[in-house]
Amino acid sequence: MSYCYYCHQAYSETWSWALFLGLANFPLLCQTCAGKLQLIKGDICRMCGRLFSLFPEQYRQGDFCNDCIRWEQDEEWKGILQQNRSLYVYNDFLKEVIAKLKYRGDAEVMKAFHSVARSSFKSIYKNAVLVPIPLSDERHYERGFNQAELLALGLGRPVELLLKRTVHEEKQSKKTRRERMERKGNPFEVMNPSNIVKENIVLIDDVYTTGSTLRSAAKVLLDTGAKTVSSLTLGR
Amino acid sequence: MKIAFSNNTGDDTMRFVSLFLNNRLTVVPEILVKDGDVNPVPFSELSEIEPHPLNPSFHYDQNLQQILYGKMLLLDEIPSDLHIIQDHYENGYVRYNPGLLKKKYGWQCSRCQNEKEHLFASFSCFRCKSEKCVYCRNCIMMGRVSMCTPLLSWTGPEVRYRNKNEMAWRGELSAGQQVASDRFAQEIGNSGELLIWAVCGAGKTEVLFKGIEKALNMGLRICLATPRTDVVLELAPRLKKAFPKTLIASYYGGSDEKESPVQLVISTTHQLYRFKQAFNLLIVDEVDAFPYSYDKTLQQAVKNAVHSKHFLLYLSATPSGSMKKAAKKGQLPCVKIPKRFHGFPLPVPTFVWSGEWRKRLERGKLPSSFVKWLKSQATSGRRAMIFVPSVSIMEIVAKLIQKHVEVKVDFVHAEDPLRKEKVDSFRNGHISLLVTTTILERGVTVPNLDVAVFGADAAIFSESAFVQISGRAGRSKEDHNGQVLFFHYGKSLSMVRAVNHIKEMNKEAVR
Structure with a gap:
């Protein structure tokens, strides 16, 4: 008998040889909750990792979605982020889960995703330095933890807290895409520039929404000598 | 801070x-x-x-x-x-x-x-x-x-409330309501507990008004706790209207009530955790309903939320076995309102044999007795709620019903994001047949309504669920004779007990 990491209902795992031999992960969510999450699998945007099946054909061109084409046409942002990959579709249920984690402060929820993230992403980050997107100190105090750091720490690779958020600002979720793209100045700063020279860096965050946070962070890292920057998030 | x-x-x-x-x-x-x-x-x-x-x-x-x-x-x-x-x-x-x-x-x-x-x-x-x-x-x-x-x-001095809380409600009470109302008002200021056992449709909110007025004017702090957010949302405006001069706040998951010193609080049972030794009068609505009845920490929350000197009032249409026993033995003082507000008896459910309904569903068919009822229902111009044992059965049944009738059919369950909208559109007549799981068994009041239970022999339906389901029908004076049908594949004990329960209440009402 286990308890679901999200809804606390007791449930029993279905037994299988794969589980017994360690080839599959023990489920940490009950079947009801797990069923409401949608793993990103299949035809995705090569750049931002979003699932093509979820939006109309006219918003894509070849392997890319229109949003990414816009980013790559912008002189300032072209080639900054190598690629993003995400675990789940950012649907209503995942929004609920992340809200409970972030705004209610239920840090434990993140543990439900560690093993899935490890098995899905290992090949992407095996030779990279993991860098979580930081919070401002004020937000960090309010929450008590940084959700991106919690996700990064569960991936089984060294995590480097190389970034610092120097500007405390409104929650990203309260802004429009245009406001996010036009943001003046970069809110991030690299703390130990010598540590990243020639490194491949994988940024970790909870959600990729417009990609502007991740690109801002990638930019300061490249400016201080990082070789490449890509990113992994829980939701897209 | x-x-x-x-x-x-x-x-x-x-x-x-x-x-x-x-x-x-x-x-x-x-x-x-x-x-x-x-x-x-x-x-x-x-x-x-x-x-x-x-x-x-x-x-x-x-x-x-x-x-x-x-x-x-x-x-x-x-x-x-x-x-x-x-x-x-x-x-x-x-x-x-x-x-x-x-x-x-x-x-x-x-x-x-x-x-x-x-x-x-x-x-x-x-x-x-x-x-x-x-x-x-x-x-x-x-x-x-x-x-x-x-x-x-x-830990400093207590808040003093002003004692001008005139009640603006001027309605009339039925004889049964009057007895309960007087008894409750008489207890205000004492310590102890009381159960008001009122049938569905007895009008229990009005029963509370006189006692609440008296308690407010004595400077007591009051909380009305109910297990469901829907009820908080429904009661808050009614109480604010009845007591226009009183400070009233409502608390439920997601409410953004400011922390202020109100004298009358309407809250979901979960939100009681916020309070500590706060209330002199705590009214627990639907005391038998989930989750109050079997969540130990919630009972603890009630204990925490009340002042050392307090009175507990329980409301229920279907008290649990242990509560009924305590009432019978005289350990728990109890007033019954066996009659509905309009004075007509509760509709008694009729059992209708529907054969092996699970097998029929597997073959994509509905039992013929059920189809026959559906067709006559669709032409009657009345609305019906169809209760089913589970969400998966709900979806299948709703789809199959659409093949047989022309009227608008929809379904709703607890976590339906459109739950509120669907219930509203059922209320104002846009939907004629609403297939639902047991979430709508309590509180929802719709005129011109008949009720059916599909697969009534399923274990999920308890005696109290059946009584509540039956209680949805015939609530208004003009339409006091709503139909209640239980489609089944073998009578269950809960079905029989529910019918006895309803008949017993009707008998008491005549007395």
């Missing part, structure tokens, strides 16, 4: 120091300590410290008193400056209580009383710098109670 952020130096913390102040051992938040030579720790690691005695000459902040009186709040929930809070503590007006208590076998949350091991977790905390800051996951929806967060309570 406001914390002055000193330009992102990252040294703002939630740790505490215990030191001697005027010869008394005193707790001080680290950020208020000027002396650098201290050893700050998470709150739960402080040794137990006696509260300061009340300093009668201290000028307390009425604003803080009104926010904190009768509550247990986190520092984050109090808008006052930390200095002001600390002053009140040092003068005996506020108390810091540990958020989590270390017990012999683990932890206990001081707010929700949770002791279950799997509902505690820990994280590396930016506030107290502890690598394993333990917190309670049970009541996290109200803000995190952790090892490093104290819960604050008010």
